[in-house]
Amino acid sequence: MGDVVQPINPENVKGNPHEYFRRKYVWSWPIRIFHWVNAAAIISLFFTGLYISQPQLAPAGEAYNNFVMANVRMIHFASAFIFVINFFWRMYWFWMGSKYARSGFPFFWKKSWWQDLFRQVMDYIKLEKGHIHMGHNALGGLAYTFGVIGLGWLQILTGMAMYSESNPKGIIASLTGWVIPLSGGSFQVHMWHHLFAWGFIVFSIIHIYIVIYDGQVYKNGLVTSMVSGVKFYQEGDIDRDDWLK
């Protein structure tokens, strides 16, 4: 690894193509916006949610001078609606975006997807640089399907069911009210909502680590790709997103 940045010499590039990285625009702007709005919403939702379940501040004075709990709840609900709108926006972009917008989907009916899943797990365990992907690898895609989309649905359904309790005749109640009898009452819905919230924390820990690790090993600029949209690859790297074709 050279510490000094040298001007690119086209002759050198031709002679030693494997030493140079190429750029590929992978994550289009809707995906990047989704990612950061989603991250911000989850952080806001998690901490306001913890506060709501166990309010800690005890403001002094008369009740009419304070609005702490209501404000925290308001932030939680506002974040929730941003999360939901963003979530549906991503589902729309799943169909409208490039093939990389669909690369995280578990293509479990394709043999190549299962092969890639197995290979990726072994690569991470053996701490090796394996095959590269421009989109998501199968393992990453599976993690996003469960850790973001799956958990997201569970939180939206349980959360909106509880939110709709203040207006049981409203439209949200008609869409998500069935969750309450299914879970055995509102008290149980609260419990599940709380448990699933921790799922996001577990997901985030693994997600942040793997992204940094993957970027280190593959030198693909994975972390910055969620800002710029650009991933790097080298001559000779094979794009293994077979199942996308």
Place this chain on the structure above:
Amino acid sequence: MTDSPKIITTYDVLKQHGVSRRSFIKFCSMTAAALGLDYTMVPKIVEAMETKQRIPVLWLHGLECTCCSESFIRSSHPLVQDVIFNMISLDYDETLQAAAGHQAEEIRKKIIKEYPGQYILAVEGNAPTKDGGVYCTIAGESFVDILEETAEHAYAVVAWGSCASNGCVQAAAPNPTGAQPVHELITNKPVINVPGCPPIAEVMTGVLTYILTFGKLPELDRFKRPTMFYGQRIHDKCYRRSFFDAGQFVEQWDDDGARKGWCLYKMGCRGPMTYNSCSTIKWNNGVSFPIGSGHGCLGCSEDNFWDNGSFYNRLSSVPLPGVESTPEEIGKIAAVAAGVGVGAHAVSHIISKTIKNAKEKKAESKPEEKE
């Protein structure tokens, strides 16, 4: 129409008791107010009381504690004597009737025969279904059979209290007698659930008054509860709601917040999850209700309220076999486990990289020696 028996209306009965027209109209207005109707509906109530026949009501008692009856007889708007002596014709009720034994059972059979499709079946308590229903028998018959027999020709079934609506304590895990709420046994008749342990007296009489007045069943929600009484949570109309919004909570039963009447949310109050009218109608002629007495709501009108663990916790433990932890504890353990896993991976990555680098250095230096 062949010679039908003369209709006895509520107004007829009131007149016989010497009630003046003026008092009668007053009574109708009070009833309208109790039902949450506006004054334009008063003429409708007057008309109903003047022209409609009193509804025969059969009131059955299954597995229960009679707290619903105790509550019912304390109704003040309308007064329960108005309801049971004037508005309805309470023909069978084990605890309130004068008749006993075979005589009482004959009355029940007679009403079923003479008023098919017209009488209301009120059920207090639920029916054990295990072992052929032997855990509750009346006059040698199992209560399940009596319930099904009586419900067959009823106009509607009113399930009084949490026992009849949700199962309550006898249906709580492990439910040894197989007790089932009424709406799971009677599926071919409209069932109105009036949950609560017991339900509020004014709610009970209000439901009956509504059916008598309008000749139809009140609007029900997805749990078959009348929305006029179960349309809002305790929390939505709680007089301590301002303390909730302010973030001022009772932390201990004897702390300063408890003395100041702050919100009981952190003491496990179920008000935010419980649909009932306690915080508006209150109890015992509007004297008080649990939160008004400084104790959190137990959520007695909600399904499974016995199975949610301690009444003084905000969160139940996760209902998985062998797990006795709250979501909080499980979440923290899972997060720590993820952190440890990630850390172990990172450390082994660094170690293997260092070994690899060292080997490469050796490999680089060896060829030089050979040359």
